[in-house]
Amino acid sequence: MASRLAVSPVVHGLVWQPWDDVYIVYQPSSTETHVFNETTALILKCLEQGPLAIEGIKDWAEAALGVAHGELATADFAFATARLQELGLIECLDETAAPE
Amino acid sequence: MIVGDLSLRELGKQLGAAGLAIQFGPFNLTIRSNLESFASLAHRLYEPYPLPGPGEIADFHVGIASPRGLRRWVRRQASFTLDGQSPFAPYTVEHAFPALEWGINWCVATRAHHLLMLHSAGIERNGLAMLFPASPGDGKSTLCTALIHSGWRLMSDEFGLVRPEDGMLLPLPRLIPLKNESIDVIRRFRPEAIIGPAFLGTRKGTVAHVRPPAESIRRAQEAARPRWFVFPRWIANAPLALEPMPKSRAFLMVATNAFNYEVLDETAFRLVAEMVRTSDCYSLSYSDLDEAVAALDELSNAVDG
Amino acid sequence: MARVASATRRAQRLLLDALRTPENLPALPPADWELLLRVARRVRLLGRIESDLSRAGLLENLPVRAAAHLRAARNVIEHRKTLVAWEVNRILWAIKGLDVPLILLKGTGYLLAGLPPSRGRIFADVDLLIPEERIGQVEQRLVERGWFKTEIDPYDDRYYRVWMHEIPPLRHQERGTEIDIHHRLLPKTSHLRSDPMPLFAAARPLADPRLCVLAPVDMLLHSLVHLFLEGDPDEGLRLRDLVDVHDLLCHFGQEPGFWAALGPRARALGFTRPLFYGLQHAQRLFATPVPPDVLQELADAAPPWPIRQLMNWLIRLALLPGHPDHPSRGAAVARWLLYLRSHWLRMPPRLLTKHLSHKAWLRLRGYRKHIDLAQLDLKQQ
Numbered sequence: 048m049a050s051r052l053a054v055s056p057v058v059h060g061l062v063w064q065p066w067d068d069v070y071i072v073y074q075p076s077s078t079e080t081h082v083f084n085e086t087t088a089l090i091l092k093c094l095e096q097g098p099l100a101i102e103g104i105k106d107w108a109e110a111a112l113g114v115a116h117g118e119l120a121t122a123d124f125a126f127a128t129a130r131l132q133e134l135g136l137i138e139c140l141d142e143t144a145a146p147e
Numbered sequence: 148m149i150v151g152d153l154s155l156r157e158l159g160k161q162l163g164a165a166g167l168a169i170q171f172g173p174f175n176l177t178i179r180s181n182l183e184s185f186a187s188l189a190h191r192l193y194e195p196y197p198l199p200g201p202g203e204i205a206d207f208h209v210g211i212a213s214p215r216g217l218r219r220w221v222r223r224q225a226s227f228t229l230d231g232q233s234p235f236a237p238y239t240v241e242h243a244f245p246a247l248e249w250g251i252n253w254c255v256a257t258r259a260h261h262l263l264m265l266h267s268a269g270i271e272r273n274g275l276a277m278l279f280p281a282s283p284g285d286g287k288s289t290l291c292t293a294l295i296h297s298g299w300r301l302m303s304d305e306f307g308l309v310r311p312e313d314g315m316l317l318p319l320p321r322l323i324p325l326k327n328e329s330i331d332v333i334r335r336f337r338p339e340a341i342i343g344p345a346f347l348g349t350r351k352g353t354v355a356h357v358r359p360p361a362e363s364i365r366r367a368q369e370a371a372r373p374r375w376f377v378f379p380r381w382i383a384n385a386p387l388a389l390e391p392m393p394k395s396r397a398f399l400m401v402a403t404n405a406f407n408y409e410v411l412d413e414t415a416f417r418l419v420a421e422m423v424r425t426s427d428c429y430s431l432s433y434s435d436l437d438e439a440v441a442a443l444d445e446l447s448n449a450v451d452g
Numbered sequence: 453m454a455r456v457a458s459a460t461r462r463a464q465r466l467l468l469d470a471l472r473t474p475e476n477l478p479a480l481p482p483a484d485w486e487l488l489l490r491v492a493r494r495v496r497l498l499g500r501i502e503s504d505l506s507r508a509g510l511l512e513n514l515p516v517r518a519a520a521h522l523r524a525a526r527n528v529i530e531h532r533k534t535l536v537a538w539e540v541n542r543i544l545w546a547i548k549g550l551d552v553p554l555i556l557l558k559g560t561g562y563l564l565a566g567l568p569p570s571r572g573r574i575f576a577d578v579d580l581l582i583p584e585e586r587i588g589q590v591e592q593r594l595v596e597r598g599w600f601k602t603e604i605d606p607y608d609d610r611y612y613r614v615w616m617h618e619i620p621p622l623r624h625q626e627r628g629t630e631i632d633i634h635h636r637l638l639p640k641t642s643h644l645r646s647d648p649m650p651l652f653a654a655a656r657p658l659a660d661p662r663l664c665v666l667a668p669v670d671m672l673l674h675s676l677v678h679l680f681l682e683g684d685p686d687e688g689l690r691l692r693d694l695v696d697v698h699d700l701l702c703h704f705g706q707e708p709g710f711w712a713a714l715g716p717r718a719r720a721l722g723f724t725r726p727l728f729y730g731l732q733h734a735q736r737l738f739a740t741p742v743p744p745d746v747l748q749e750l751a752d753a754a755p756p757w758p759i760r761q762l763m764n765w766l767i768r769l770a771l772l773p774g775h776p777d778h779p780s781r782g783a784a785v786a787r788w789l790l791y792l793r794s795h796w797l798r799m800p801p802r803l804l805t806k807h808l809s810h811k812a813w814l815r816l817r818g819y820r821k822h823i824d825l826a827q828l829d830l831k832q833q
Contacts, residue, residue, distance in 0.1 A: 259520075
């Protein structure tokens with residue numbers, strides 16, 4: 048039932064500058080500069096491999112970080128994915144309207 | 148030729164007619180004014196600035212003049228003009244000089260989008276530049292003025308002009324407007340510094356202009372390589388502290404304070420990222436100017452060794 | 453007076469020559485470059501000149517300072533283009549699933565349809581045309597997804613909604629681009645008819661079928677309506693808009709059937725006068741190729757001879773910038789007269805008096821836009 052998410056084509060133009068514990072990311076399509084934490088960066092990396100629902104992204108991220116299943120908070124993922132949709136970096140594949 | 152080669156009469160005549168052509172770093176200006184008080188101040192404070200050669204294009208046409216007509220008799224005012232238009236409400240005539248100086252900065256900030264314009268003071272030694280990105284009220288002008296009277300060259304008090312082609316910093320050594328207490332601080336620190344009259348009650352409080360050392364003005368076409376970002380803060384009675392700053396934080400402070408980071412799109416991102424990558428970044432808190440100058444000299448000496 | 457007249461002529465000659473024969477610009481003496489840069493900036497055509505020179509491969513042969521000003525103009529333009537295109541992308545995201553026809557107007561349309569006027573042109577806002585009965589839905593979606601209605605005083609809000617052809621602008625919380633949503637090309641109060649239905653029926657889809665632009669003849673007529681009826685008392689008629697008209701005529705003039713459809717469509721929509729004046733002035737200033745029979749067919753749309761002469765004189769005065777150091781009083785009066793006329797055509801007299809006196813009242817109160825040193829001032833470009 049959960050809607051599947053996919054990266055939008057503009058993701059491929061992003062310019063990444065990792066510094067300290069964050070990524071400074073330039074988005075040419077919007078001319079915006081973002082500061083992403085590890086979770087946000089992981090969501091994008093995960094979705095670049097193919098569309099997934101939010102639970103699937105979380106499982107992937109936990110495996111990638113080597114932490115126990117269920118250790119990452121779902122709320123963080125929901126927030127980050129909503130924000131990434133707003134920025135036009137990921138999109139919802141369902142025909143219905145984008146989530147609030 | 149420099150402004151000082153003109154007599155006060157000649158200068159006044161030029162200001163009142165086709166305008167005084169003058170060069171500030173990368174920019175040629177034509178300044179017109181019908182105010183005598185302005186002419187005598189310009190003659191004194193602009194003295195070492197060069198005049199552009201014949202046949203050079205003027206980048207900005209600015210003016211500071213009393214409007215004609217009735218209003219002139221009621222209250223003496225001065226309007227800043229750019230290309231014959233007045234973008235701001237008139238100033239009282241006593242503030243004509245700071246109004247023009249500020250207006251010229253406004254021209255640069257709103258028009259020179261062929262360059263990346265950081266909001267930052269900058270100084271240079273041995274070809275390497277140290278930048279002090281601004282947060283208002285942190286006393287970058289005071290620190291910068293102290294340093295350029297202690298062996299450093301002034302790049303600019305307000306603009307970090309970065310050339311997109313090679314990332315070099317271009318000088319714009321204009322007069323430095325000191326505000327309020329800073330004026331006396333510098334008078335005590337270097338009594339020989341050349342400081343213009345204090346203008347009371349301007350939109351920014353009391354303002355007085357420091358004329359940069361002649362050497363800085365003479366070398367206004369010599370670019371420098373950015374090497375340090377220092378984020379200064381003056382705190383009363385604080386001990387000196389010069390600490391490394393995380394690069395991500397330095398990047399954000401430089402980018403968010405710039406005049407046109409947004410306009411230059413990816414070029415700006417790449418330039419700022421490159422500058423921050425290749426520069427050492429520090430935060431500095433200080434209360435004593437001598438201590439601060441010594442600590443920053445130390446950074447420069449360490450590179451020499 | 454004679455000095456002003458000759459300074460004005462020199463400034464206008466430099467500008468028109470630069471637009472018509474950019475290939476001669478590398479030979480321009482520095483003093484002429486200096487004046488040309490000032491005049492072209494005033495009418496926002498620096499970017500156009502840059503684009504012409506870039507296309508001809510001549511940017512390398514210019515005085516360094518002239519090249520710097522042109523580069524600055526280009527940087528701002530490129531930035532604004534990206535912002536406008538991105539705003540449209542975000543609007544499509546916000547209204548996903550609504551199935552509303554979005555017609556992109558003016559610069560937004562030129563840009564996304566890849567039409568010649570988008571070259572070297574500065575873009576301020578996103579302009580959309582949407583059926584009036586769907587506006588509420590679209591507005592609501594945008595507000596739910598991070599846009600807000602820009603703050604305007606209650607008089608202006610009412611003025612917009614009751615009398616105008618658009619709703620008060622919307623802007624996203626994190627971005628600066630304004631969205632103007634129109635439901636017709638002219639205010640409801642206008643003396644000229646402006647039923648939008650035929651426009652929707654004729655609109656052409658872009659590569660992304662969720663977006664449309666007006667049909668070629670409608671697009672041209674709209675650019676003329678915009679030129680003649682949306683002036684500004686200080687700026688006069690925007691020469692930049694007449695350049696759009698010139699570009700559209702050169703481009704669509706190649707399409708079969710364009711010229712034959714133009715006159716009848718102007719008649720059907722009630723836009724024959726703007727078309728008449730627009731074709732005449734484009735031809736005079738930019739030597740735009742216009743088939744003679746098109747002008748002949750419009751002859752009956754022209755006003756009687758003395759009015760036509762007066763209008764031609766006023767329009768030319770209001771279109772062309774003067775010398776920045778030698779302003780002409782006549783041009784200022786012409787700009788004001790044409791501004792009054794454009795309002796006259798848009799509003800019935802009683803409403804007009806009310807509107808203009810309200811504007812004057814705002815001016816008397818000293819209402820002034822706050823200017824920030826760091827703010828990007830589009831008028832400076």
